[in-house]
Amino acid sequence: MEHHSILRVVSKLLIPPMLVYALYVQFHGEYSPGGGFQAGVVFAAAFVLYSLVHGIDALTKVAPPRILHILAGIGVLIFAGTGLVTIALGDAYLGYYALAENPQHAQEWGIVVVELGVGMTVATVMLSIFIAFASHTRKLDNKDW
Amino acid sequence: MNANLVGIAIIDIVFFTLLVLTAVAIIRQRSLFAVAMLSGVFSLLSAGLFVTLDAMDVAFTEAAVGAGISTVLMLGTLALTDKDEMKRKRSALLPLLVCFVAGAALIYGTLDMPPFGAADNPVQTHVAPEYIERTPAEIGIPNIVAAVLASYRGFDTMGEVVVVFAALVGVLLMLGTTGRPSGKRKE
Numbered sequence: 001m002e003h004h005s006i007l008r009v010v011s012k013l014l015i016p017p018m019l020v021y022a023l024y025v026q027f028h029g030e031y032s033p034g035g036g037f038q039a040g041v042v043f044a045a046a047f048v049l050y051s052l053v054h055g056i057d058a059l060t061k062v063a064p065p066r067i068l069h070i071l072a073g074i075g076v077l078i079f080a081g082t083g084l085v086t087i088a089l090g091d092a093y094l095g096y097y098a099l100a101e102n103p104q105h106a107q108e109w110g111i112v113v114v115e116l117g118v119g120m121t122v123a124t125v126m127l128s129i130f131i132a133f134a135s136h137t138r139k140l141d142n143k144d145w
Numbered sequence: 146m147n148a149n150l151v152g153i154a155i156i157d158i159v160f161f162t163l164l165v166l167t168a169v170a171i172i173r174q175r176s177l178f179a180v181a182m183l184s185g186v187f188s189l190l191s192a193g194l195f196v197t198l199d200a201m202d203v204a205f206t207e208a209a210v211g212a213g214i215s216t217v218l219m220l221g222t223l224a225l226t227d228k229d230e231m232k233r234k235r236s237a238l239l240p241l242l243v244c245f246v247a248g249a250a251l252i253y254g255t256l257d258m259p260p261f262g263a264a265d266n267p268v269q270t271h272v273a274p275e276y277i278e279r280t281p282a283e284i285g286i287p288n289i290v291a292a293v294l295a296s297y298r299g300f301d302t303m304g305e306v307v308v309v310f311a312a313l314v315g316v317l318l319m320l321g322t323t324g325r326p327s328g329k330r331k332e
Contacts, residue, residue: 030291108284108286
């Protein structure tokens, strides 16, 4: 697909803002609409766009499915592990007050960490599912365009 | 204030009209490619409706997931199946009747519901005011939705994340984990 220069240029223009916007939604989630779930989806969408233009093989080179699967599990473990940490610190499961002296800071820390786990899992799961579907389809020839 | 309400009513009517038109177009359409794209349009219109309901977080999710990712996944699925819907052999009379009866029952059910947007609705008087009151003092972040999702209902959200993860496991069990094009596999 090397000669589809319009698609390549447009995707090059779009992908970086998408990634930055996903990070903004992730880390600004306490102040504005959005959070880990939406950020993860937007983050995955940027990679999907890359794959639509450059092909699925280019995507699996950037984001190998094996690593995505591991990251998806780590995201869940971050969320669940936060609960165990708060138990170890002497509060209830996912009771964030144990995380810091100031109760509001403690809550904010807990929410940021947990949302990070959500974003990680959602982004990698969406991308892995896309790869699982897309890698089964026949490659498009240049004649198909 | 009143002009504001009229404006919202007009926007709602436009959105709902477009939603119904999209739904009818989806039913009439034989090409599954067009159906997948139209369902993306349907999701985007629903996202617009959520914005008029001031549910920004829901609208955001609907636009990103419904109109974005799931349309792409539908197209990916389409590539694995056929491009056109099969012609129906049986008559559509009985399904139509079932739809009308179910729809009438649902509309009958809404008659008992409290008026839309009234101040003394259960949704306004139950736990919502408590969250609005407690969040600034207890959590201290402006986005109350995030406070409810990640802190007050953190356990529920963890369940959702596990469900998302389980979806991946299910898809991988069915389609294989390698992510390699099917041409390279022994099948």
